[in-house]
Amino acid sequence: MARWVVAVGAAVALAVVPGCAETSEPVPSSAVVSTAPALNPQQERNRRIHERLLELGCTTNSCIQTYFACMDGYLTGEACEFYRQHPPEQ
Numbered sequence: 001m002a003r004w005v006v007a008v009g010a011a012v013a014l015a016v017v018p019g020c021a022e023t024s025e026p027v028p029s030s031a032v033v034s035t036a037p038a039l040n041p042q043q044e045r046n047r048r049i050h051e052r053l054l055e056l057g058c059t060t061n062s063c064i065q066t067y068f069a070c071m072d073g074y075l076t077g078e079a080c081e082f083y084r085q086h087p088p089e090q
Helices: 001-021 042-055 061-072 077-086
Strands: none
Touching: 042 061, 061 077
């Protein structure tokens, strides 16, 4: 019985593999659907701030996290100097 199940499973797997082959037909751009959910206003604001930070040269993960920690009040002092020099736009 176990051999029969293995044999059937192998036959099904081999039958499916050719169907997974890449086709030479291009996929029309209208067929691509975004599954990303819409951002809420706070997420949108954070995305804009993040993009601005990248433009200002704050490109490392630690710089970005420090900026948001200072903005949210979790961090103060000298570490927040960049935040004080570049406050978020209202």
